[in-house]
Amino acid sequence: MHHRPLLAPFLVVSLACGPGVLDGDTDGSSTSTGGPGPGSSSGSEGPGEPTTTADPPMTITLPTTSGDEPSGCPEGQPWSSLGSSVLTVPEGFAAGTYADNMVVMADGRIAVAGVIESIPEVPAVLFLSPAGEVLGMTTAEPSEAVAVSALRRAADDSLVLWLARLDPMMLAPGLLRLAPDGSLLGEVPLAESVIGAGFALADDTAVIAGRDRLTAIPTVAKFAIETGAMVWSVALDEPDVVVPSEVVVTPEGDIFVAGGGDRDVDANFTVVRMWKIGGDGQIEWANSLARPPFGIITAFERLPGGQLAVLRRGPDDDQTIELLAVDAADGSPAWELPLAAPDVSEEPYARALLVDADALSIPVMRSEPEFSALRSIAVQRVSFGGQLLEVVPLEVPARPSRGWTTVSVRGNCDELVILSGEFEELWLGSFAP
Numbered sequence: 288m289h290h291r292p293l294l295a296p297f298l299v300v301s302l303a304c305g306p307g308v309l310d311g312d313t314d315g316s317s318t319s320t321g322g323p324g325p326g327s328s329s330g331s332e333g334p335g336e337p338t339t340t341a342d343p344p345m346t347i348t349l350p351t352t353s354g355d356e357p358s359g360c361p362e363g364q365p366w367s368s369l370g371s372s373v374l375t376v377p378e379g380f381a382a383g384t385y386a387d388n389m390v391v392m393a394d395g396r397i398a399v400a401g402v403i404e405s406i407p408e409v410p411a412v413l414f415l416s417p418a419g420e421v422l423g424m425t426t427a428e429p430s431e432a433v434a435v436s437a438l439r440r441a442a443d444d445s446l447v448l449w450l451a452r453l454d455p456m457m458l459a460p461g462l463l464r465l466a467p468d469g470s471l472l473g474e475v476p477l478a479e480s481v482i483g484a485g486f487a488l489a490d491d492t493a494v495i496a497g498r499d500r501l502t503a504i505p506t507v508a509k510f511a512i513e514t515g516a517m518v519w520s521v522a523l524d525e526p527d528v529v530v531p532s533e534v535v536v537t538p539e540g541d542i543f544v545a546g547g548g549d550r551d552v553d554a555n556f557t558v559v560r561m562w563k564i565g566g567d568g569q570i571e572w573a574n575s576l577a578r579p580p581f582g583i584i585t586a587f588e589r590l591p592g593g594q595l596a597v598l599r600r601g602p603d604d605d606q607t608i609e610l611l612a613v614d615a616a617d618g619s620p621a622w623e624l625p626l627a628a629p630d631v632s633e634e635p636y637a638r639a640l641l642v643d644a645d646a647l648s649i650p651v652m653r654s655e656p657e658f659s660a661l662r663s664i665a666v667q668r669v670s671f672g673g674q675l676l677e678v679v680p681l682e683v684p685a686r687p688s689r690g691w692t693t694v695s696v697r698g699n700c701d702e703l704v705i706l707s708g709e710f711e712e713l714w715l716g717s718f719a720p
Contacts (some may be wrong), residue, residue, distance in 0.1 A: 360700035363719035368682040372419025374713045379404040383435045384692040390440040391698050400438040408433040419715045425469050430454035437486035449486045475515035482510050485534035496531040496544045507527045519568035529560045533587030540566035545587040555580035555602040561618050574618030585638035592671050596622050606638050622673030627651050639695040646670050650695045661707050
């Protein structure tokens with residue numbers, strides 16, 4: 288059984304491969320080609336120019352599926368299967384499906400961040416066609432241990448990977464950038480070490496929500512993507528009171544942060560904490576909602592009607608999944624909805640809030656006890672007012688992959704794309720909108 292923590296960057300085991308781009312066939316074969324109190328904010332100078340490897344890797348343009356834009360959208364009845372594929376990935380690749388590490392490119396390619404297993408470990412981004420063909424893989428500089436924490440697509444279709452390196456004994460976060468064709472642009476260390484799970488892009492900056500590595504103070508910080516320089520940082524609370532884990536940046540530049548706080552004697556959270564932060568780093572409001580004990584916040588999104596939705600999951604002895612919403616103007620409660628509960632044979636999990644034009648779509652997976660294998664996935668459709676509209680079972684093969692983790696995104700044609708598994712054989716499925 289593979290069971291990873293979900294609140295912070297994790298260190299995963301991985302394999303040696305020089306920096307560069309791997310050009311793979313559909314059977315997965317590949318060859319290497321190279322080489323200071325709550326509410327306070329402050330600015331800081333960054334580490335300077337971007338850094339790359341001493342011996343810059345060769346780059347091979349990864350094949351695209353249909354040019355700059357998709358030529359046509361697949362047709363099918365709503366929620367019907369458009370394709371199902373077990374991927375044969377390059378040897379040693381472990382997908383980071385325990386976090387938001389999958390995005391869809393402008394031309395339909397699917398990018399998945401992970402780590403190549405070895406000593407030392409190697410961060411990698413795998414590229415897939417919409418049909419599940421392995422197109423290639425871009426790797427970066429190896430280090431003693433690597434954690435890939437979030438992959439995001441920028442407005443120009445480039446990719447930004449938030450990662451952390453342990454080499455030799457210091458955990459150092461940084462940003463790895465890839466061009467739209469998959470080639471490596473460079474990597475920069477971050478000026479301040481913020482460790483956590485919340486990551487979003489805002490124009491040419493990245494916003495990270497977590498804890499200061501040295502002080503454990505809950506912190507939100509904004510960094511320049513190209514240099515790693517810190518634009519500002521703001522302390523949210525005292526040390527060890529709250530764990531910020533999700534962040535949303537609006538087109539207007541406002542930043543919303545959610546996390547769990549006030550741990551009880553059983554080490555579970557009892558309060559959902561939320562903040563609104565302006566683009567200048569000033570806290571505009573903060574709110575706390577008392578909840579039954581829970582273990583983690585798995586998703587956080589802004590809704591069209593001026594609300595924020597939070598998806599939370601109970602502790603290990605409960606695992607109930609609950610959706611709640613607050614008013615984005617001040618964080619006051621709006622509505623709540625229980626979504627799923629465990630039974631004797633299956634455990635539920637949900638970690639994606641897909642905001643569609645008319646409602647929320649929430650893929651809820653169920654696994655064998657102790658997360659040994661995926662059993663089923665059903666999409667729960669919820670109105671923006673908090674009413675359950677329908678539950679749609681998806682056509683998922685029995686035990687499609689080793690491991691239980693999944694990541695879900697919308698494709699360029701609004702199809703639902705789900706990746707399941709973590710090691711070796713991964714399962715990719717797509718479903719009509």
